[in-house]
Amino acid sequence: MTDDEAIATDLTLRVKRLLDDVDLAGVSREDFLGARFDAGLAWVHFPPGSGGLGLPARFQEFVDSRLRAAGAPEHLPGRNGIGRGMAAPTIAAFGTEEQKARLLRPLWTGEHEYCQLFSEPGAGSDLAAVGARAVRDGDTWVVNGQKVWTSSAHTAQRAILVARTDADVPKHRGLTYFVCDMADPGVEVRPLRQITGEAEFNEVFLTDVRIPDADRLGEVGEGWRVATLTLNNERVAIGGGVPREQGMIGKAAQAWRERPESRNPAMHDELMRHWVEAEVARLSAARMRQRLAAGQPGPEGSAMKLTFARLAQAISGFELELLGEDGLRYDDWTARRPESVEYTGRGAGYRYLRAKGNSIEGGTSEILRNVIAERVLGLPAEHRTDKDIPWKDVPR
Incomplete structure (x- = not known):
């Protein structure tokens, strides 16, 4: 038996065990997704304990197809794409063991939907120019600034956030990455109506928003990476x-x-x-x-x-x-x-x-x-005059 055949056999048994343990006729979507996470069948390529089994990513469709065939609950179409497609792999790569244990399961089950607080009125295409400030106060960070074009901010419980923590270094080196609680009283979400007539995205104002240092991903100043x-x-x-x-x-x-x-x-x-x-x-x-x-x-x-x-x-x-x-x-x-x-x-x-x-x-x-x-393609880089000067000295 080849390695791939052995993995497929093991996954078949794990899927069967999950379906045997859960009553599909009576289980809620969230409860089933939670049981699937605990079984390591959420993202099979994630580490054990983080919803995965540490397997090659190609086996994800193997699991997905068998659960679909059994009529198992799936994620709601279009919901929490930012969480699953962007926040989850970032947390898996840069989160501590405590952060992965605390953040990934509710993200997978849909209990925590995510939005992305990156772009600002003066920093969209040039994301490294963000000006929202995060100042450390003991074990928390106090964030002030404005974000814009934030899809699903009106429904999200959490956000991935990039803020400036050091204005005295070049722009790419003074950023830090956080997970923000959208229920903080300093978070204000305002709709932006678009050409379709809808308001699927928003502008978000952050006023003295407090983020625990335990919700920082990566090192201070490592936000760009x-x-x-x-x-x-x-x-x-x-x-x-x-x-x-x-x-x-x-x-x-x-x-x-x-x-x-x-x-x-x-x-x-x-x-x-x-x-x-x-x-x-x-x-x-x-x-x-x-x-x-x-x-x-x-x-x-x-x-x-x-x-x-x-x-x-x-x-x-x-x-x-x-x-x-x-x-x-x-x-x-x-x-x-x-x-x-x-x-x-x-x-x-x-x-x-x-x-x-x-x-x-x-x-x-x-x-x-x-x-x-x-x-x-390795072509010559575009000339950038502000690449090596402190962010505070960049003309705006």
Whole structure:
């Protein structure tokens, strides 16, 4: 028996034991996910005790498929993607044993949903320029500042936060990374209405927010290094692909099949180009997710996110053209506060408008091209005049 066969046999037994121990007919979603975490079947590549078994990441789908076939409860679609896709791998990589034991289980079960307090009005594409200050006061940190474009801040219980703890050193070296309790009385969340009519993201004001030092991830001043891992995970999570002919290309293919009167050879060729590119992106994303799960997310993830944004905008535009006047109808201008991000939800008009944000969120396409040029292709770096001077002396 090969090593992979032995692992598969062991996982089959673990899945069976979990299903035998839990009554699927009567168990709540949260309780089942908690039992799955305790069995090491949440993230099989995470360390034992952190929801995993220390196995190669490729075995995650082996577990997921068997639990799906048994009808086991899954995470709610679109909920806590920031927690599972960004916060969890960061906590697993940089958290202490106490932090992993305390933070990962409620994150996995959905008890704690996360948002991301990174971008600021003057520090979005240049994240290292953040100005929110964290000042140490004994065993706590006092944080003041403003964050913006924060998806799901209105529903989150926790946030991953980058703040400046030293203004006397260059900007990349004076940052520290925290987990913030969104229930702190100094946290104020205000909605930002977007082009779709929704307010899925927010601006967040932090006034004397107190964060225990026990909720600091990584060393003081190491925030940029920790945040880089989060950002690499984010870009793969956003551009990480979907099953074949689902997502945006699935919607376009469905519209093509349902509207034969709108077809013409030129649009057929265009759809085929989009379909092939979506399939190439899906296969590339599968390989990238394996590296990500193994704790090796690199700058190549920027290419996946860049491709996702370009394809989403092109395909949603194609769908709108295919539908003609029907594509111009918009189903709901209500200023909703959705609990999750719907990249492909609702109608074609919504998808077209929502896709405009894909080239901004998670790193603008312009910045990602710089990342690819410098860190993947090895081209000369863009000239940066503020790289080596103290943050306090940078003109703003």
